[in-house]
Amino acid sequence: MVTESVNVQRDTSPPQRLDLPLVERRQAGRDYVRLVLDAPAAWESLPGQFLNVLCESDPRAAVGSERRTLALDEGGEWPLATGLELGRRKWPFVRRPLSVSRVLRSGVNVRLEMLVRQVGSGTRFLAARTPGTPIDVVGPLGNHFTLPGDDRLCILVGGGCGVAPIFGLADWFLERGRACVLIVGAPAFEELPVVFRETPPATGDAVAPCPGFADPDIDVETILSTDDGSAGFHGTAIEAVRRRLKDVGDDRPIALYGCGPERMMRALARLAERRGAPCQVSLECFMGCGVGLCLSCARKMRDPASEKGWTYRLTCQDGPVVDAHDVVWQ
Numbered sequence: 001m002v003t004e005s006v007n008v009q010r011d012t013s014p015p016q017r018l019d020l021p022l023v024e025r026r027q028a029g030r031d032y033v034r035l036v037l038d039a040p041a042a043w044e045s046l047p048g049q050f051l052n053v054l055c056e057s058d059p060r061a062a063v064g065s066e067r068r069t070l071a072l073d074e075g076g077e078w079p080l081a082t083g084l085e086l087g088r089r090k091w092p093f094v095r096r097p098l099s100v101s102r103v104l105r106s107g108v109n110v111r112l113e114m115l116v117r118q119v120g121s122g123t124r125f126l127a128a129r130t131p132g133t134p135i136d137v138v139g140p141l142g143n144h145f146t147l148p149g150d151d152r153l154c155i156l157v158g159g160g161c162g163v164a165p166i167f168g169l170a171d172w173f174l175e176r177g178r179a180c181v182l183i184v185g186a187p188a189f190e191e192l193p194v195v196f197r198e199t200p201p202a203t204g205d206a207v208a209p210c211p212g213f214a215d216p217d218i219d220v221e222t223i224l225s226t227d228d229g230s231a232g233f234h235g236t237a238i239e240a241v242r243r244r245l246k247d248v249g250d251d252r253p254i255a256l257y258g259c260g261p262e263r264m265m266r267a268l269a270r271l272a273e274r275r276g277a278p279c280q281v282s283l284e285c286f287m288g289c290g291v292g293l294c295l296s297c298a299r300k301m302r303d304p305a306s307e308k309g310w311t312y313r314l315t316c317q318d319g320p321v322v323d324a325h326d327v328v329w330q
Ligand SMILES: Cc1cc2nc3c(=O)[nH]c(=O)nc-3n(C[C@H](O)[C@H](O)[C@H](O)COP(=O)(O)OP(=O)(O)OC[C@H]3O[C@@H](n4cnc5c(N)ncnc54)[C@H](O)[C@@H]3O)c2cc1C
Pocket: 050, 092, 096, 097, 098, 099, 100, 101, 114, 115, 116, 117, 118, 119, 120, 121, 122, 123, 124, 161, 162, 164, 165, 283, 284, 285, 286, 287, 320
């Protein structure tokens, strides 16, 4: 099944390298930090697009050895680097892809919100930056989610760090007056990437709306779910979707949108297929360059024109947002 033009780039700034000042940093749950960056007034990106972020305080720093520096601008030779030297580096050599979670506009001021889960050296480097520090980014990169062509109900599902673009997607739907429900899932309460200003929802079977967990608020019906039942709906995000769909009824057309772990996205794609609904997902994978050069983000996608029935596509260019029905799930 083919949804609408998922890969069309519209109304977004051309990718550029920028030093964006960090203006705000806040812990969000146990593992996440919310970072807010100042962006140029002309900044335009759409939900699903990402930044490739340098996680290194000095890009010209020595490759492993303190004695040799990169001096490419001065026409110097690229230093010989052994695996051992690279292994000794404190910070990662390649940039790290991170979604633009939300674009916050106030008058001419544009701010980009990122939600960073600290999983390794790169994300820990970023999480440790203090306000005032410039963050070296390349972006906006990749494609973006698209709106449905009619007024169907859209269910937006985020899990893990995949919640980041889903928050921005909810803002985007809201701005355009589209009906949507946001479902945020995590294994347990402390793993939810949210800042609660109000009492977190009690656990139970209800898929009850939960206000006051984002800043600024996301003003759409939001359901939190935890696998262990420590807050919100007791069950996975996909079970919460199924429960919400029971209330919606079989006749109401819907569209599903998701970003999260592979298993969650595969389950969402199956649910969409059974219901005959369009489904767009943002894929997670390792990336290097972010611009189609290194081939590290190749991923099997269905291709009826190919003899094998599938072909490799680059997630950084043909994605990260794809039609879930086209994915060869791993
Ligand atoms: C398009 C895109 C958007 C993303 N947006 C966000 C975001 O908004 N917020 C966020 O916190 N993270 C996001 N990620 C994931 C993020 O890029 C990785 O977590 C990050 O690169 C890890 O870098 P590190 O140096 O901290 O960890 P590393 O030391 O490189 O790895 C630590 C651990 O994380 C795993 N890992 C590393 N990179 C990835 C990856 N890309 N996908 C899955 N597992 C990985 C490794 O297997 C390892 O177990 C996004 C990824 C993509 C492809």
